[in-house]
Amino acid sequence: MEAKKQLHSTFSIDCVIFGFDGERIKVLLIERGEEPYKNFIAVPGDLVEENEDLEPAANRILKSLTGLEDIFMEQLYTFGKVDRHPLGRIITVAYYALVNIDTFNPKASSFARKIDWWAIDELPELAFDHNAILAKAIERLRWMANMQPIGLELLPEKFTLSQLRRLYEAILGIELDKRNFRRKITKMDFLIPLDEKQINVAHKAARYYSFNKEKYAQLKEEGKAF
Amino acid sequence: MEAKKQLHSTFSIDCVIFGFDGERIKVLLIERGEEPYKNFIAVPGDLVEENEDLEPAANRILKSLTGLEDIFMEQLYTFGKVDRHPLGRIITVAYYALVNIDTFNPKASSFARKIDWWAIDELPELAFDHNAILAKAIERLRWMANMQPIGLELLPEKFTLSQLRRLYEAILGIELDKRNFRRKITKMDFLIPLDEKQINVAHKAARYYSFNKEKYAQLKEEGKAF
Structure with a gap:
C-alpha cells in the first residue's frame, strides 16, 4: 500500500467547439x-493541473489556446487507448460546446500557432486520436438533433425556418423535405413566430422565428417521448 | 520536456449495473x-492497469469483483474532483449497463466482501464520490427512458404492458396513467403482441408482448424526433 499513497493522474482535456456558418457545421x-x-x-x-477540477480546467485550457471564455461545455466522452499519446499513458476527457460563430472571435495563443474553423466534412488528419474524438462529437451532435431541439446556441437570435432546416441538414448530413420539416418543427412548439419578416430579399420574404427558451430547455431536459 | 517523457495516468473505472426486480430499479x-x-x-x-484499454479494463474489473461477464457496458461520465480519492488525484471513468436481474448471479470476490442489489431510492452513504456517480447514472437512465425505448435488457423475454409500465414508473419515479401509457407505447411500434396470455392469474389474463429488436435498435439509435 505504501506505493499507492501518492497516486496521481496525468490526464488531459480536449475541447470540441462547434459552430454553424449558415451552410455547414464547423469545428474550431x-x-x-x-x-x-x-x-x-x-x-x-x-494537460490538467494537479489541483484543478475538470470544468475549471476545461475553461482554462480553452481560453489559453483560443481566447474563448464563458462558454458552457458539456462532457462528451473519455478516450483512453493505451497508445493514444506518444509520451505515455494519458487519457483525455473530451468536452464540447455549440457556439454562435459570429459572436466569438478566437485568437491563437500559448502553443496554438494558428486557429481556424474547419468544416466537419473536410477534416485533415489530426493529432493524437483527435479524429476519433471529433467522430464521437459529431455522432453526439446528430443524436442530439434527433432527440432534442437544437439550434439555440448555433443560430442568431432570430432566424427563418429555412435557416433552421439548413442547420438540421448540415448536422444530419441529409436533405430534408421542406414542407415536412415545417410541419414537424412548428408542431413541436418551441418556436415563436415573430411579426418581423426578411427585408431586401429577392424571393418572397420569410418570417423570422425565435426560440421559446423555456419550452426549449424543458424539451431538452425531458426529451420528446413521454 | 524531459520530465514529460514518461507521463502516466493512474485512474480507475467504476461499473454501475442496474437491474429491475419487477417493482424497483436496483443497482449492484x-x-x-x-x-x-x-x-x-x-x-x-x-484501478486500471498500465496497458489496458478502457473497455477491457471495465470488463476485467466487473468480473473480478462480481463474477459478472459478457455484459456490454457503456461509458457514463468521468468524475475528477481533486479531492475525490483519499490517496491522491485519481479520476474515475464510470461505465453502466442494464441487466436482467434473474439471469445473473453475482458473487463477491477480490476485495469485495459482500455484494447486493440495492434499490436506487434507498441508497446508503457510499464510498468515494459514488453517490454522485449513481445520481448521474440514474439521471442518464431517466433521460434514456424519455428519449428512447427502454426495457430490452431489464425485462424478461416476454412481458405484459403492466410490467413495462411498472418499469417506466420505477425509472421515472412517477405514476403513469394506464390507458395513456398503453396508447402511447403501442403507437411507438417497437412492441410485438404475442398470442400468449398470462395463466393462473386472479385478474383478467393479460397479453404478453416482446420487443421488436430491429425496430427497438433503430429507435434507440435514431431517437424519435426526425
Whole structure:
C-alpha cells in the first residue's frame, strides 16, 4: 500500500467547439506549435493541473489556446487507448460546446500557432486520436438533433425556418423535405413566430422565428417521448 | 520536456449495473473489504492497469469483483474532483449497463466482501464520490427512458404492458396513467403482441408482448424526433 499513497493522474482535456456558418457545421481547431504532433491540426487541449477540477480546467485550457471564455461545455466522452499519446499513458476527457460563430472571435495563443474553423466534412488528419474524438462529437451532435431541439446556441437570435432546416441538414448530413420539416418543427412548439419578416430579399420574404427558451430547455431536459 | 517523457495516468473505472426486480430499479453494490473506505458500500470499481484499454479494463474489473461477464457496458461520465480519492488525484471513468436481474448471479470476490442489489431510492452513504456517480447514472437512465425505448435488457423475454409500465414508473419515479401509457407505447411500434396470455392469474389474463429488436435498435439509435 505504501506505493499507492501518492497516486496521481496525468490526464488531459480536449475541447470540441462547434459552430454553424449558415451552410455547414464547423469545428474550431488549432495548429500545434509544440511537440508532440508539432505542426499538426488538433482539437484545443492540454494537460490538467494537479489541483484543478475538470470544468475549471476545461475553461482554462480553452481560453489559453483560443481566447474563448464563458462558454458552457458539456462532457462528451473519455478516450483512453493505451497508445493514444506518444509520451505515455494519458487519457483525455473530451468536452464540447455549440457556439454562435459570429459572436466569438478566437485568437491563437500559448502553443496554438494558428486557429481556424474547419468544416466537419473536410477534416485533415489530426493529432493524437483527435479524429476519433471529433467522430464521437459529431455522432453526439446528430443524436442530439434527433432527440432534442437544437439550434439555440448555433443560430442568431432570430432566424427563418429555412435557416433552421439548413442547420438540421448540415448536422444530419441529409436533405430534408421542406414542407415536412415545417410541419414537424412548428408542431413541436418551441418556436415563436415573430411579426418581423426578411427585408431586401429577392424571393418572397420569410418570417423570422425565435426560440421559446423555456419550452426549449424543458424539451431538452425531458426529451420528446413521454 | 524531459520530465514529460514518461507521463502516466493512474485512474480507475467504476461499473454501475442496474437491474429491475419487477417493482424497483436496483443497482449492484459491493462492500469493500480493503482501505480506503473499508467496510463502505461502493460501486464495483478498481484501478486500471498500465496497458489496458478502457473497455477491457471495465470488463476485467466487473468480473473480478462480481463474477459478472459478457455484459456490454457503456461509458457514463468521468468524475475528477481533486479531492475525490483519499490517496491522491485519481479520476474515475464510470461505465453502466442494464441487466436482467434473474439471469445473473453475482458473487463477491477480490476485495469485495459482500455484494447486493440495492434499490436506487434507498441508497446508503457510499464510498468515494459514488453517490454522485449513481445520481448521474440514474439521471442518464431517466433521460434514456424519455428519449428512447427502454426495457430490452431489464425485462424478461416476454412481458405484459403492466410490467413495462411498472418499469417506466420505477425509472421515472412517477405514476403513469394506464390507458395513456398503453396508447402511447403501442403507437411507438417497437412492441410485438404475442398470442400468449398470462395463466393462473386472479385478474383478467393479460397479453404478453416482446420487443421488436430491429425496430427497438433503430429507435434507440435514431431517437424519435426526425
